Amino acid sequence: MNRRALPVFRLLTRNLSSKKYNPKFDFEADPDVAKHLIDGSYKPRRHPGTLDVRTVSLPDQLKEAVAVVLQDYPEKNVQKDAQVLNRYLWSRHAALEPEEVKMRHHEVREKIKMKDNIDPDSPDIPQEERQQLLDSLQSKVYERIKKEAYNWQALQYDTYKSVLYLAARLAPDFAALVQIMSDIKKRDPGYTPLTMLDFGSGVGSSMWAADHVWPHICREVVCVDSSSDMNDLADRLLRGGDPDKPRLVREGGTFFKQFLPLSNLLKYDLVVSSRSLFEIPNMNMRLRTIDVLWQKTSGYLVLVEAGTNEGYRLVQEARDYLLELSRKAQEEGESNPKGYVFAPCPHDNFCPRFFDGSNIPCNFEVHYKPLPLGKNKRTQREIFTYVVFKRGKREISAEKQWSRLVEDPLCRKKHLVCRVCTPSGTLREVTATKRRHSAECYKLVRYSRWGDLLPVQLSEVSDPSNVITQDSDEQSEPQEWIQNRNPI
Structure with missing residues (x-):
């Protein structure tokens, strides 16, 4: 292929991929909330999904x-x-269950036996020596468990x-x-x-x-x-x-x-x-x-x-x-x-x-x-x-089925990325842009925070992972979430 034709070829393939159905963008603002935003009844910073506690x-x-x-x-x-x-x-950790304690003792015991290359249960070892080895092994297991296992105590x-x-x-x-x-x-x-x-x-x-x-x-x-x-x-x-x-x-x-x-x-x-x-x-x-x-x-x-x-x-x-x-x-x-x-x-x-x-x-x-x-x-x-x-029983019709934001939204150039827990029980990353969404929808995402309910209607997707190639100006960055929110 001619080298001069390569940029054109890449541009064509990029345009084709961008037209694919992408669930990251397929959502819209709740109609009732959008209506109130337009007539001024709601402010984007105080939409119905916000916690109102700062x-x-x-x-x-x-x-x-x-x-x-x-x-x-x-x-x-x-x-x-x-x-x-x-x-x-x-x-603080929860106390270990009795089965967990037994399993931990068994694992540590086997590791020490393998490391020392001695088996006290071997029939070739005399009885007196066997008892000494068992006592020594038990002592080593106890010391190892004391260092590695969580020692729960009631406060x-x-x-x-x-x-x-x-x-x-x-x-x-x-x-x-x-x-x-x-x-x-x-x-x-x-x-x-x-x-x-x-x-x-x-x-x-x-x-x-x-x-x-x-x-x-x-x-x-x-x-x-x-x-x-x-x-x-x-x-x-x-x-x-x-x-x-x-x-x-x-x-x-x-x-x-x-x-x-x-x-x-x-x-x-x-x-x-x-x-x-x-x-x-x-x-x-x-x-x-x-x-x-x-x-x-x-x-x-x-x-x-x-x-x-x-x-x-x-x-x-x-x-x-x-x-x-x-x-x-x-x-x-x-x-x-x-x-x-x-x-x-x-x-x-x-x-x-x-x-x-x-x-x-x-x-x-x-x-x-x-x-x-x-x-x-x-x-x-x-x-x-x-x-x-x-x-009681969850009444779907009586309660707004909005997703919950489980991260703070990431604000990037020309787009916002947020991760939500959906009513269907899946985690989804959704991306809001001014080009693909209405001004009301973009503002709802822009002014939502970690823990808020997001008043948007999400499409049903068969792949909850949402791993789809996107345009370069709308690329989500899931790794940055992991870097910003290390496990506590």
């Missing part, structure tokens, strides 16, 4: 109560020890450690719960939680968050925490930091318990478990606890954990268990099925994050103002993973 600050009454509590302790010591506790909580919160938890976790936990509850309020404006159960209540972050999102609504809150010192501290915050003062902050009744009531007679409109699943020693107990919490739920069940791979795994464990309960209820023909996933997933299928190969958990972020400890008073970011279950 930076969360603690209520003034709560900050004043915290200041009264912390004045009894040296500020530098509290700040330093709180950072140590926070790092430990972020590195015991005394008075000082409860104060450290207050300093380290009150503001970020409160912010994450405010964002989750605000999403519930926006999408279900008729919902008013009159009663609430908080399992693993700690210093009462969930109670304060509920009162912040639904002011003067919740009439009864039951806080369950195994630490009596933690319950005393949460009660002290309700009294403005002074244990001798009456409770003047909340209008409703507040009750503190150390054990979760097993009776299912009492139901609560809102049940919350925030960063408590790691403190349960095994999977069977976790699932039994989830079952009890779900049986006590008449409205919404909210489960929140750290946005690490381990936190994501525990939340998905609970999610899959509750979905299995719902599937069994439907198979048995119950008139009122158990429930469905309200958030963040727009579907009840398996989480596609397990299969995308990125090793990145499905997590979200919220910005918050920290407690004024030390010199660092700038806005900080909390990463969390969660799931919200709602009682």
Whole structure:
């Protein structure tokens, strides 16, 4: 072929490839939302899918109560020890199951035997020598396991450690719960939680968050925490930091318990478990606890954990268990099925994050103002993973089936790229351009953020991976996502 003809040939092949059906671009703005954008009823920055929570600050009454509590302790010591506790909580893993422990011991034992080239079970070894070799092998296995395996221990919160938890976790936990509850309020404006159960209540972050999102609504809150010192501290915050003062902050009744009531007679409109699943020693107990919490739920069940791979795994464990309960209820023909996933997933299928190969958990972020400890008073970011279950059956016609943004959109020249979790239970990368889409559709993507619902209608595709050659000016960059969002 003539060399001069090569550029023309490449241009022709490029034009032909660009005309292929490309699901990355095949979507359009929700007609109702687009209509409101055109007539000015909606602003692109505040479209119906936004979370409306950007930076969360603690209520003034709560900050004043915290200041009264912390004045009894040296500020530098509290700040330093709180950072140590926070790092430990972020590195926390669930306890190994007995089967995992046995398997780990067997693997380590075989590796050591192969490395030392000695088999204590060999019939050629005398009995006395065999016993010495077995003792030596057992000692080596124990030392190796101690270094490699995670040594889970239940956390015991005394008075000082409860104060450290207050300093380290009150503001970020409160912010994450405010964002989750605000999403519930926006999408279900008729919902008013009159009663609430908080399992693993700690210093009462969930109670304060509920009162912040639904002011003067919740009439009864039951806080369950195994630490009596933690319950005393949460009660002290309700009294403005002074244990001798009456409770003047909340209008409703507040009750503190150390054990979760097993009776299912009492139901609560809102049940919350925030960063408590790691403190349960095994999977069977976790699932039994989830079952009890779900049986006590008449409205919404909210489960929140750290946005690490381990936190994501525990939340998905609970999610899959509750979905299995719902599937069994439907198979048995119950008139009122158990429930469905309200958030963040727009579907009840398996989480596609397990299969995308990125090793990145499905997590979200919220910005918050920290407690004024030390010199660092700038806005900080909390990463969390969660799931919200709602009682009843998902009504497709009554609820907008929009996709959820699981990454911040990438803004590139002439195009925007974003990754969404779709109502069909798949991850998709969609690209918005001014040339291929309407101005309203482009603005919706432009002003959406990580965690928002994207009010667009996606086409159905047979290949969820969306791996198709694109034009050079509209090339997506999936590798940059992986570089920007390393697993925590």
